[in-house]
Amino acid sequence: MVLRVVLLICSLLAAPTFARSYEDILEQGQITIAVYNNFPPYSYLRDGEPAGVDIEVGKKIAAGLGVDLEWMWINADENLEDDLRNAIWKGHIITRKKADLMLRVPYDRKFAYAIDGYGLPKNELVVMFGPYQQESWALLRDHEKTNDIRTLAIFQYEPVAVELDSLPSFFLGATIGGRLRDKLVHVDSVFDGITRLRNGEVAAVAGTRGQLQWGMSTGGDVNVTEYNPLPDQYDISADGLAAMSIKSWDIGMAVKQDYRELVYEIQAIVEPMIKNGEMEALFLQYGLSYEIPDYHRTE
Known part of the structure; x- marks a missing residue:
């Protein structure tokens, strides 16, 4: 009997929790958003409650979709590819839980369309989109x-x-x-x-x-x-830093490659916030200046 219980628990832990399509999110009434753990001023706990700019952005997205919000806190791994794998397309190494959306993803078209040594796309399992800040x-x-x-x-x-x-x-x-x-x-x-x-x-x-x-x-x-x-x-x-190879970069979001409709719905929520000043107001709440992403400056 004890053995059966142990095996059942192990099977539940091993069973992957799949990222969901836009229709699934609406039907279940909840979206799971991945944010970095202990990463002020963007995502952290203040008096035990989620706080930070990315937390505010996530709340706006959930409200715009009309669904409840669940956070998936992730720790930064060795590189962005590892973070995307753990949060979006493969899941946590133990629980296999996945998020529907990940915030604070550097938006880099070269990275998004990078080719490996075999001539195949390196990051074909995720879609990087929706720059909402320049860092x-x-x-x-x-x-x-x-x-x-x-x-x-x-x-x-x-x-x-x-x-x-x-x-x-x-x-x-x-x-x-x-x-x-x-x-x-x-x-x-x-x-x-x-x-x-x-x-x-x-x-x-x-x-x-x-x-x-x-x-x-x-x-x-x-x-x-x-x-x-x-x-x-x-x-x-930035005085003195002009010769740095990377001086600034856009910050955006990512979802699993299959869920393009979710991308369009989230863009329809976030892009007006950038244009009407609502995004800047979120940054000011945390004492931060706001820089509009290059992506939106050159559209």
Whole structure:
């Protein structure tokens, strides 16, 4: 008897939960949306409740479809392909659960249509669509330490915090003939770097503009609901980063390849939000500036 129960539990855990078509979502009255776990200011828990810009976007999508909302929290894997596999087309390695929609997917046509070594599409099982924000790399500077020097040369003499294995880390370590390398302070997260900046240990922090803005306005406290303006002592800009291979990129969404109708319905909800200012208002709720995606600038 015990053996039967164990086998039943194992079979239930092993049974995949399929991503669903638009008709299935309407019939069942619920959509499952994948967001990154512990990733402020976009998706995190505040006083035990989901919060962040992507959480607000997901709520708008569910409301527009007229269905209830379930979150699927995912941890970032080694690369985007792994994240898409775990969230959208294959499912969680243990529960096999899948989401109907994934948010905060870098929108890159070259990636979406990439070909493998056999001449076959690498990412044919997912559809990447619906850019709703442009993200970019930036530097948060302390003017008292940099004397308002806008070039990277100042960081030959003043330390700058960079997230380990990030693009800014590689770029700053190689630029100006590698002369900044000894002044790089590697940290586990942008927010660790901001703490060091506030403590006077570094002169600047490199990271994504959104995380730099949110980290400075909240002190990295996920339970904060009021966002303070940036003190005059600091500023955030891309000065000195023009030579980076990737300076900015669009952020969009992804669904399983089979469900194109769901794509069209979600686009019909999100695109008007970008054009009428509603998307920008969601970012302002979290103390963030908003950059419209290149995709919508060039349409």
